[in-house]
Amino acid sequence: MHECGNAGAAVDSRRPLMANAIRNRACTWLLAVVLVACSEPERPGIPARTLMLVTVAGLRADHTSAYLYARPTTYVHFDGGQKQLGRALAIDDLAAEGVLFANAFAPSSRARPSLASLHTGRSPLATGVLDGGAPIADTETTLAEALAGAGFLTVAFVAEEDRPLAAGWDQGFDVFHRAEDDAGALGAAVRFVSDHDFGNQRPLFVWIHLSGPSFPYEPGAVPGAGGTVDCAGLFTDPSYAGSADGSAGFRAATPTLDEADRGHIVGLYDGEVAMTNRMLLWFLDYFHWATAPAGAWSSTLFVLVGTNGEELFRDGATWGHTDSAHDSVLRVPLFMRHPDTLTGRRILAEIVDLTDVMPTMLDWFGIPAPESVTGRSLLPLMDSHVERPFERRPAFSVQGDRASFTVRTPEWRLVLLPPAGGGGEETIELYHQRVDPHALHDVATKNPAVVAELEDLLRAWLAATGDPR
Numbered sequence: 001m002h003e004c005g006n007a008g009a010a011v012d013s014r015r016p017l018m019a020n021a022i023r024n025r026a027c028t029w030l031l032a033v034v035l036v037a038c039s040e041p042e043r044p045g046i047p048a049r050t051l052m053l054v055t056v057a058g059l060r061a062d063h064t065s066a067y068l069y070a071r072p073t074t075y076v077h078f079d080g081g082q083k084q085l086g087r088a089l090a091i092d093d094l095a096a097e098g099v100l101f102a103n104a105f106a107p108s109s110r111a112r113p114s115l116a117s118l119h120t121g122r123s124p125l126a127t128g129v130l131d132g133g134a135p136i137a138d139t140e141t142t143l144a145e146a147l148a149g150a151g152f153l154t155v156a157f158v159a160e161e162d163r164p165l166a167a168g169w170d171q172g173f174d175v176f177h178r179a180e181d182d183a184g185a186l187g188a189a190v191r192f193v194s195d196h197d198f199g200n201q202r203p204l205f206v207w208i209h210l211s212g213p214s215f216p217y218e219p220g221a222v223p224g225a226g227g228t229v230d231c232a233g234l235f236t237d238p239s240y241a242g243s244a245d246g247s248a249g250f251r252a253a254t255p256t257l258d259e260a261d262r263g264h265i266v267g268l269y270d271g272e273v274a275m276t277n278r279m280l281l282w283f284l285d286y287f288h289w290a291t292a293p294a295g296a297w298s299s300t301l302f303v304l305v306g307t308n309g310e311e312l313f314r315d316g317a318t319w320g321h322t323d324s325a326h327d328s329v330l331r332v333p334l335f336m337r338h339p340d341t342l343t344g345r346r347i348l349a350e351i352v353d354l355t356d357v358m359p360t361m362l363d364w365f366g367i368p369a370p371e372s373v374t375g376r377s378l379l380p381l382m383d384s385h386v387e388r389p390f391e392r393r394p395a396f397s398v399q400g401d402r403a404s405f406t407v408r409t410p411e412w413r414l415v416l417l418p419p420a421g422g423g424g425e426e427t428i429e430l431y432h433q434r435v436d437p438h439a440l441h442d443v444a445t446k447n448p449a450v451v452a453e454l455e456d457l458l459r460a461w462l463a464a465t466g467d468p469r
Contacts (some may be wrong), residue, residue, distance in 0.1 A: 045340035048301040050204045051147070051361060055118065056276060057111040058214025058321075059306035061104070061333045063273055066095040071235050073273040076281060086297070089284040091277050091333075094302060098337030099346055099382045105353045105395035105408055106308045109322065109329045111214065112165075113398075114307040114354055119143045121358035121373035123396065125465035130401050136168030141370040143358045144172030147205045150367045154205045155192060159185040161211035173207075182210045182276070186283045193287050198294035203365070210280070213272030215310060215320035217246025217265065222278045231275035236267035246272075251320060262313050269312060269319075301364065305357060306332030314438060323400035325415045326431075326439045330397055330406070336360075342382045350381060351410060353395040374464075394454075396461045407458040413439060414454040428455065 061067045064074045074091035082088055106114040108124045116129035119142045124130050127140060136142065144154045155175040158165065159182045170176035175192070179185040189208055196204075219231035237260070244250065244261035246268040257265075288297045309329040311322040322329060334352070336342065355375030362369050363377035380388040395408040405416045411434055417427040430444035430451055444451050 045338070046295075046298050048299055048338055048341070048364070049201070050198075050206065050296060050300040051152075051365070052206045052300050052302050053143075053208070053357075053361070054280065054302070054304045055115060055207070055209045055307055056212035056304070057210065057307050058212050058310045059273065059276070059333060060309035060312075060328065061306065061331045062327070063213075063270060063312075064091065064333055066092045066100070066335070067102070067333060071270050073235075073270050074277045076278065086288060087285055089288065090281050091304065094284075094304065094337050095333075095335045097339050098302070098335045099342050099348065100333075100335040101352050101378075102347055102349050103351050103395075103410070104305075104332055104334035105330045105351070105397065106306070106332050107353055107355060107395075107397045109308055109324055109397070109399040111307040115209070116140075118305060118307070118354040118357045121355050121369060121375040123355060123374065123461075123465050124398050125462070126372075126374070130398065132163065133166055135166040136171060138168060138171065140168070140171070141372065142171045143361060144205060144207070146172070146358075146362055146367055146370065147203075147365070148172045148174070150203075150365065152203045152205045154207075156207040156209070157185040157189040157192070158207070158209040159211045161214075182212070182279055185210065186279060189283060190286055193290050198291045198296040208283075210276060212276045212306075213269055213310065215246070216248050216251075217268040217272050217320075219268060219271035219275045222275055223282065224278065229278065231271040231278070232268060233271070234267075234274050235270040236264055240264050251318075257313075262319075265319060266312050269310065300338070301361075302337040303335075303357070303361070305334050305354060307354070308332065323403045325397070325399050325404045325406045326413070327408075327433070327437070329399075330395075330408070336382070348381055349410070350390075350392060351395050351408060352376075352378060353397075394457055396458065405458060405462065407454050407461070408433075409454070410434070412450060412454060414444075414451065414458060416455070416458055430454070 063069050065072045066074050076090040078088040078093070107117045108114045110132060112132045112134070113124040113129045116127045116136055117124055120127055120136070120140045127136065128134060129136060144156070148154045154173045156170070156173045157177045157179065159179050161181050164178065177185070177188040179188055185208060189206070221228045221230050223229070240260060242261050242264060244257060244264045246265055291297060309332060310320060311317050311324050311328055312319050314326060314328050317324065353375070356378050357375070359369040359373050359375045360378040363379050376391055380390040397406045399406070402418060404418070407414045411432065413431045413433050415429040417429070419426055428444055428451060429442045430447055431439040431441070432443055433439070
């Protein structure tokens, strides 16, 4: 399913906004232009007219070279001429030109609940999307609906590699293209770019969702500057002679893995990250070239978000999709790029989560967020010319169908495990993340005051989202 050359069949669907949308669909694009022009103080640089949101499932922050991973998974070499032409568009280059959030966390260990939270600014418990097959209720106001109500043309290109999306995911989109794999989604996006008139003044929202390096780990070949690049061989030992691979069949056999086997599987995962990086680069290079006469790239706010990570043998844990409550699955990459307009710090250490993305994007374009949104705008952190307070708070998450809950601060991670089998007492674990980043040692009994403080925060969050516990 991960081969780069297979563009899957796709279906376009067009639907009107839900009746409860907070803005009338009849608003023209002029409203958005006026809102941006009238914002105070005026944002420096070239105003953004296109919002491009790229979400990637299975992408761990600590396995991208943009986040200082030792392997160059998200790096591509460009010569000086390519850089001068603005064609250095690999993830590392984009992150270096933007604002990177070093501690961004997914609200779920699963991709689609995290995506639903990203598009609504609300937790999985509030949206009710706790697994991959759940719909987004038509009572939710999505990012696309809010932007469409302000005059944006809204288009989506979504890879549905594991199974089709349920109802409601196309709320607010003028065009919603479903593809079988990442190549199909990016191919459809290329066709849209070829046909769209970027010279008009109507603002545009483009959402691209990639299945990325999510399990199974079977990287293929992609075009490169010097010829075809075999991503499967980028980070694996050519002398490896074992039987391990990244397939579902191999994992289902539950073999005993030695260090070489585990290293080979991690190498395949890293190859998947590199393949995703190069496929995205291919699309962005085309976008840059095709829209150059209209100067579209310079007026594009580019946002890249990982929806969830993958477990890779942490402390004897399994590998692939899991409901882990640790950073390996919940810490994801997040950065925003629009050179010269983001005038603050470039690397931010504050704890943020994916519910913050929607209100940030709406704030950027001067559109009020719906009252139901619980995420925060991150613009006060990024814009030095906008002096507004920022509410610092922990990141909360739910794993699986309420399998566990977590609260994450810069110093600590607390995990609340419900009673096994529905009876007995809850279990609480505490990890000192700064001194034990791999969460190997539960120190709850040694730090009762910390446990009490974080448990109070977690239970208040659960109560606010309607959880009855």
